[in-house]
Amino acid sequence: MSGKLTVVGLGPGSAAQLSPEAAAALQAADLVLGYGPYLDRVPARAGQRREASDNREELGRATRAWSEAAQGANVAVVSGGDPGVFAMAAAVCEALERGPGAWRDLELAIVPGITGMLAVAARVGAPLGHDFCTLSLSDNLKPWSVVERRLQAAANAGFAIALYNPISRARPWQLDRAFEILRTLLPAATPVVFGRAVGRVDERVRVTALDRAEGSDADMATCIIVGSSETRVLERPNNTALVYTPRSLGAFTT
Amino acid sequence: MSGKLTVVGLGPGSAAQLSPEAAAALQAADLVLGYGPYLDRVPARAGQRREASDNREELGRATRAWSEAAQGANVAVVSGGDPGVFAMAAAVCEALERGPGAWRDLELAIVPGITGMLAVAARVGAPLGHDFCTLSLSDNLKPWSVVERRLQAAANAGFAIALYNPISRARPWQLDRAFEILRTLLPAATPVVFGRAVGRVDERVRVTALDRAEGSDADMATCIIVGSSETRVLERPNNTALVYTPRSLGAFTT
Numbered sequence: 001m002s003g004k005l006t007v008v009g010l011g012p013g014s015a016a017q018l019s020p021e022a023a024a025a026l027q028a029a030d031l032v033l034g035y036g037p038y039l040d041r042v043p044a045r046a047g048q049r050r051e052a053s054d055n056r057e058e059l060g061r062a063t064r065a066w067s068e069a070a071q072g073a074n075v076a077v078v079s080g081g082d083p084g085v086f087a088m089a090a091a092v093c094e095a096l097e098r099g100p101g102a103w104r105d106l107e108l109a110i111v112p113g114i115t116g117m118l119a120v121a122a123r124v125g126a127p128l129g130h131d132f133c134t135l136s137l138s139d140n141l142k143p144w145s146v147v148e149r150r151l152q153a154a155a156n157a158g159f160a161i162a163l164y165n166p167i168s169r170a171r172p173w174q175l176d177r178a179f180e181i182l183r184t185l186l187p188a189a190t191p192v193v194f195g196r197a198v199g200r201v202d203e204r205v206r207v208t209a210l211d212r213a214e215g216s217d218a219d220m221a222t223c224i225i226v227g228s229s230e231t232r233v234l235e236r237p238n239n240t241a242l243v244y245t246p247r248s249l250g251a252f253t254t
Numbered sequence: 255m256s257g258k259l260t261v262v263g264l265g266p267g268s269a270a271q272l273s274p275e276a277a278a279a280l281q282a283a284d285l286v287l288g289y290g291p292y293l294d295r296v297p298a299r300a301g302q303r304r305e306a307s308d309n310r311e312e313l314g315r316a317t318r319a320w321s322e323a324a325q326g327a328n329v330a331v332v333s334g335g336d337p338g339v340f341a342m343a344a345a346v347c348e349a350l351e352r353g354p355g356a357w358r359d360l361e362l363a364i365v366p367g368i369t370g371m372l373a374v375a376a377r378v379g380a381p382l383g384h385d386f387c388t389l390s391l392s393d394n395l396k397p398w399s400v401v402e403r404r405l406q407a408a409a410n411a412g413f414a415i416a417l418y419n420p421i422s423r424a425r426p427w428q429l430d431r432a433f434e435i436l437r438t439l440l441p442a443a444t445p446v447v448f449g450r451a452v453g454r455v456d457e458r459v460r461v462t463a464l465d466r467a468e469g470s471d472a473d474m475a476t477c478i479i480v481g482s483s484e485t486r487v488l489e490r491p492n493n494t495a496l497v498y499t500p501r502s503l504g505a506f507t508t
Contacts, residue, residue: 009372009376011273012366014275015274016273016274016275016278017273017274017275017366018273018274019265019270019271019272019273019368020269020270020271020272020274021268021270021271024270058501082368082372082376083376083380084372084375084376084380084381084382084383085372085382085383086383086384086501087383089375089376089379089380089383089498090379090380090383090384090498090499090500090501091501092380093379093380093383093486093488093496093498093500094498094500094501094505096488096496097486097488097506104488104489104490104491104492104493105490105491105492105493107493108493108496110375110376110377110379110380111376112266112271112368112372112373112375112376113368113372114273114336114366114367114368115372118263118336118338118339118366118367118369119366121338121343121364121366122263122336122337122338122343122364122365122366123364125343125344125347125364126337126338126343126344126346126347126364127338128338128339128388129338129339129340129341129343129344129347130340130344130390130396131387131388131389131390131404132387132388133385133386133387133388133408133413134382134385134386134387134388135385136384136385141501141502141503142384142502142503143503146412146503149411150385150411150412150413153407153408153410153411153413154387154407154411154413156407157403157404157407157408158400158403158404159387159404159407159408232347232351234347234350234351234358235358236358236359237358237359238358238359239358239359239361239362242347242350242362244343244344244347244348245344246344246347246348247312247340247344247345247348247395248395248396249395249396249397249400251348252351
């Protein structure tokens with residue numbers, strides 16, 4: 001079999017953040033599969049087939065990609081951000097493990113991208129400049145009790161926390177519950193960054209404090225960063241404030 | 255004042271992983287500051303000044319960058335990978351907070367990049383496909399007891415763990431001690447990925463199990479990913495094995 005599957009990270013949204021390696025992989029593909037809004041960001045190429053599917057259809061899309069590759073196609077599966085962070089790379093591996101053994105002979109390449117939390121962090125300073133955790137708030141694929149336990153562990157151990165999949169129509173209360181838990185463990189003034197659609201025309205970035213953070217400030221396109229107790233807000237009279245976590249623990253207490 | 259400071263992420267090493275936004279920022283700079291091996295990766299431009307400094311001189315380099323920007327220069331400070339992950343963005347913010355108030359009027363931009371753990375993960379599959387923690391193993395900037403506490407919290411809560419700064423001449427025993435701690439908390443077969451210089455000519459990637467992981471397999475240029483108890487190794491007879499963490503908790507037990 002001569003087909004190939006490439007999982008391609010599109011980055012946060014701006015074409016200026018798409019790597020040359022990713023652009024080349026998209027250009028080379030016979031067939032591109034992905035969630036519709038991500039496919040819309042792939043530069044058009046004559047003769048290339050495209051198939052959009054819903055963002056809840058990850059395993060089905062991955063299985064379809066392997067099946068097309070097994071028939072000889074050069075298939076690209078796209079993810080926003082990085083495909084390895086709550087995205088298609090794991091689904092492609094899982095579909096391979098569940099699929100026909102012959103698929104394991106096919107070539108697989110994964111092209112990394114700039115994941116959302118890095119783009120959000122860059123917009124405001126360096127909130128992820130020290131140890132941090134990256135957590136999906138979705139309880140579609142794990143019990144909510146596990147989410148709560150991980151939030152508590154991360155906050156208690158002094159990690160900053162990046163939250164993916166914070167809210168959706170089907171999951172309306174989870175983010176406020178997460179803030180409620182974090183408020184019992186972290187100072188009220190802990191900085192919280194809401195970064196929505198960073199790098200795209202509808203970008204919106206807002207910094208607030210944990211005691212004022214509200215779930216209604218986020219939507220599906222938002223990545224949230226909650227600081228640790230070390231994270232600082234640096235005011236600039238003629239510029240937006242910066243949010244950063246110093247590289248040293250206790251940098252400003254000694 | 256009309257100077258500007260841009261912190262630029264160079265990505266893991268390959269020019270194909272440098273974003274167009276980062277390439278443009280490097281091209282526009284009058285002066286580029288950074289650790290020598292990173293400066294060597296910046297495409298040459300006539301008339302551009304460059305200043306290399308040691309990788310332990312981050313705060314001094316950041317202060318120097320602000321001081322040059324205050325004199326009107328367009329200054330780029332470079333980091334390997336992403337500047338927001340254990341790199342120059344936090345140092346630039348800290349230097350600003352400690353520096354003259356007038357510096358806060360200067361323009362600051364941070365250009366994100368593909369950080370090491372994402373490049374390593376992409377090489378082997380999707381070990382960071384579910385919740386994970388990112389931890390620097392360096393005890394130069396925090397006490398070792400904090401590192402141990404965070405390792406325990408991360409492993410107990412079911413996070414995969416990406417380890418930056420795993421080892422150096424000055425810190426020879428810490429990585430073996432970290433494996434020792436993790437062996438008491440995670441299954442012996444937990445996959446461990448050593449990814450060295452990914453995307454560069456001297457790239458070396460190795461997958462092993464936690465009970466066989468040894469500090470001597472890593473050097474300063476290595477990023478290590480330790481799976482969670484959910485992380486799987488998928489053998490492929492005619493290809494390298496894949497390592498991935500399924501998107502669903504218990505995906506293969508139900």
